[in-house]
Amino acid sequence: MRRLSQAQREDLALALVITIGASALPDWGVLVQLWFKLSPGLRRAYPFPWYADLALLLFGLLLALPTWRRSGLRVGELGRYRLRVLLVALLCIGTTAVVYPLLPTRPWANMPASMWVLSPLAQDLVFFGYLYGRLERAFPGYLHQRVPVDRGLCLVVAFFALWHAPNFLGSLPAGYVVFQLFYTSVLAVIPGLTRQWTGSLIPATFIHSAMNFIAWSTN
Numbered sequence: 001m002r003r004l005s006q007a008q009r010e011d012l013a014l015a016l017v018i019t020i021g022a023s024a025l026p027d028w029g030v031l032v033q034l035w036f037k038l039s040p041g042l043r044r045a046y047p048f049p050w051y052a053d054l055a056l057l058l059f060g061l062l063l064a065l066p067t068w069r070r071s072g073l074r075v076g077e078l079g080r081y082r083l084r085v086l087l088v089a090l091l092c093i094g095t096t097a098v099v100y101p102l103l104p105t106r107p108w109a110n111m112p113a114s115m116w117v118l119s120p121l122a123q124d125l126v127f128f129g130y131l132y133g134r135l136e137r138a139f140p141g142y143l144h145q146r147v148p149v150d151r152g153l154c155l156v157v158a159f160f161a162l163w164h165a166p167n168f169l170g171s172l173p174a175g176y177v178v179f180q181l182f183y184t185s186v187l188a189v190i191p192g193l194t195r196q197w198t199g200s201l202i203p204a205t206f207i208h209s210a211m212n213f214i215a216w217s218t219n
Contacts, residue, residue, distance in 0.1 A: 011138040012155075015131050018063070019159045022126050023166050025059060026052035049111065053118035060125025070133035071125070072201030081197040089207050092191050096211045101218050105176045108215040116216050120208035127160045128192060129201050136196075153192050161185035 004012070025031065026048075035043070035051045064071035078085065100106065108115060136152030143149045161184045167177045194203040 008138050011134055015135065015155070015159050018126065018131065019163050022056060022059060022123075023163050025056055028055075031055050047112050050114040050118070053114040053122055057118055057122035057125070060122050060129065063130040064125045064133075067130070067133060070137075071129040072133065072195055072199060072204075073129070074200055075202065076199035078198045078200050078202065081194070084197060085194050085203045088190060088194055089203065089210075092207050093210045093214070096214045100215055103176075103179075105173050106215070106218055107172055107176060108212070109217075109219045111216055113216065116209050116212035120212055121205050123160070123163075124201055124205045124208055127156050127163070128195050128204050131159060132156045132192075132195055149189060149193065150196050153189060153196050157185050157188040157192060160188055 031052070032048075035048055038051075064073060068074070132152055134152075135155045136150055139151040139155060141151055143151055143154055161181050164177070164180055164184050167180060168174060172180075191204045191207040194207070195201060
C-alpha cells in the first residue's frame, strides 16, 4: 500500500478537525448564550435547531466562498450530465418516499423546518462542497478501475458519517443511528456522484433537501 504524503496527511487531519468542529458547533457555549439572549417570542418562533443550522450554514460559507469554484458553488457540467443527475434524483427521492414511512422509528417528524430548509445546504457546504474540493485533489483517481467513484468522495462520505456519530449520545434510538450511519456513508455515495460528475453542489443539495423534507413531513 502506497504511503500517504505529508500533504495528504495534513488534508485528512484538517478534514477531521472540521468534522469535529462542525459537530460541536451547535453546543458551543457562545452560540447557546446568544440564542438565550433572543426575545422569548423569537425563541418560540425559531427553536434552537434554526439557530444551530444557521450557525453551521455560516461556517460552511466561510469555508466554501473563498474557493467557490472548487467547492461546487457553480453550475459546472450540470447540463452535460442532466440525465444522470435526474436518474439519481429520482432514485434517491423515490426510495426515501417508499422506505421512510415503513421505518418503525421516524424521529424527524414535527422537527423544525430548518432540517430541510437550512441543514442540508449547511452540511453540504462543509462536506460535499469544501472538503470534497480539497480531498478530490489530494486523493486523485477512482477507488478502483472498475468502480468509477472518486477516492475523495469515499473519504468525504466517511467524514460525513462520522459527523453523525455523536447522535449515539442524544435522544435518537441506537438502532436508528446505526441506520443513519449506513445511509450517510455507503448510500450517500449515490447523490455524491452528482458532485463528482458535474463539479456542482446544486444537484446533491437539492436531493438532500428533498429527502429531508420527506422525513420531516412523514408522521
